[in-house]
Amino acid sequence: MKKHNWSIVLLFLLFVSLSISCKKKQPVDADPPEGTESNLVSAEVTGSYNSNQLRLLALAAEYDAAVPFIKYDVSFIKINYKTTYKGNEIVASGMLVVPKNMPTAPSMISAQHGTTFLAAAAPSNVPQFAAFTGYELLSSAGFITAIPDFIGYGASKNVIHPYYDEYHSAIAVRDMLTAVTAYLKKEKTAFTERLFMIGYSEGGYVTIAAQKTIETSPIPGLSLKAVAAGAGGYDVTSIVSAIIDNGTYSDPAYVAFILNSYNITYGWNRPLTDFFREPYAGRIPVLLDGTNHASAISDQLIADPTALLNPVFYANMQNSNGELALKAAFATNSLLDFVPATATRLYHGTADETVFFQNSQLTFDKYKASGASKLELVPVPGGTHESTVLPMMLNALPWFQSLDK
Structure with missing residues (x-):
């Protein structure tokens, strides 16, 4: 509230x-x-x-x-x-x-x-x-x-x-x-x-x-x-797809949170530039250090997923053969x-x-x-x-x- x-x-x-x-x-x-x-x-x-x-x-x-x-x-x-x-x-x-x-x-x-x-x-x-x-x-x-x-x-x-x-x-x-x-x-x-x-x-x-x-x-x-x-x-798969496919998403902090979390939880340890464009990729580790509110994080990112996300990653998320490990993790964690x-x-x-x-x-x-x-x-x-x-x-x-x- x-x-x-x-x-x-x-x-x-x-x-x-x-x-x-x-x-x-x-x-x-x-x-x-x-x-x-x-x-x-x-x-x-x-x-x-x-x-x-x-x-x-x-x-x-x-x-x-x-x-x-x-x-x-x-x-x-x-x-x-x-x-x-x-x-x-x-x-x-x-x-x-x-x-x-x-x-x-x-x-x-x-x-x-x-x-x-x-x-x-x-x-x-x-x-x-x-x-x-x-x-x-x-x-x-x-x-x-x-x-x-x-x-x-x-x-x-x-x-x-x-x-x-x-x-x-x-x-x-x-x-x-x-x-x-x-x-x-x-x-x-x-x-x-x-x-x-x-x-x-x-x-x-x-x-x-x-x-x-x-x-x-x-x-x-x-x-x-x-x-x-x-x-x-x-349904994690559906919510992530809806966010990425949407023209704008007002809370990009959540996108950064879930991609960074999955990257670490599943031991992929990919550079954040695989997922995000600069300058956003470089900002995310500090933004997610536990000292910032959601709104402060979102203010340092951008609401347009096409401008926030690495274009190759964005394309692969919309391609049925792209980002298979990430999509499999989303599906596994969907409570359906x-x-x-x-x-x-x-x-x-x-x-x-x-x-x-x-x-x-x-x-x-x-x-x-x-x-x-x-x-x-x-x-x-x-x-x-x-x-x-x-x-x-x-x-x-x-x-x-x-x-x-």
Whole structure:
């Protein structure tokens, strides 16, 4: 959501006050309960905030409509856990938000954030200003909320984020949920087995990727009840083709992000001049160093794909015999070979200029044709990529609450 200057100042002051007033506790011993194994590395309480502070935060972030759902005080716990990147064990991180003083044991939501170019925006960096995702408010509505940073952020910021990569997207979520359940059991924090999932933009893609692996191999102690995914670009092949074929694309930062990520994740290590014209190829490594917003990156690139991309690369992308390895990777990571069994809603703004609405429509049609009987497509009329986040949350939360029984 766009924030006015007063909102930015208010949020900054709020986070500063919280950072000063919230005393950190010592990290929790990560040894698993007797007779169990755990991938939990460490857990540290980084803040404990009351419902009034959260209401102020929601108002400052222009999440006014979410205020009525805010009921409970919450604790923020940074979770470090073991996961896998390119076949090697690494430590990743995320934020766990736990509601306080609930009358009954809460269920869990796994919430996946959207594309971020800023290292500071990793959810585990709360209470830093940039790290607020909005999903933290779900905990104050009565759900334990796990928000993974994703590989390439937080504790794993030393590696390049595997953007729109199915395996690494899914494993980061699954392994965090495994670590979270171990932590909650060790701390004797009551929770039900019911698991809900939500995500938007890249988080929508990550949510469906995680849903796919969890439905195939459930996480012990958790039962997936419902999934809400928004504007996820689930068909990677189609979204990339649509961007390249379009006369202009207002967010070229995303083109740079996915091509650079695939180049590194798959070990091709091609010079960026294979993909981009100069001067853009030379700018991209610095632009993607974790210190720039999406808009700042796009401002240093160009909206016309024919002017941004190397002409040979551009031609090969439109040639059925060109760039076969890249196209195969896009196809492999497209989430179309899947029939969701869990109740699932796909949300998308009809005026989305970043991830085009047709991508969700195509995915919905494919899933329905394959036999998905608990699937809904929820268009948000006139919704842009930015403006659709809150309507999705406000629709998904009551739906989750209705199924939380």
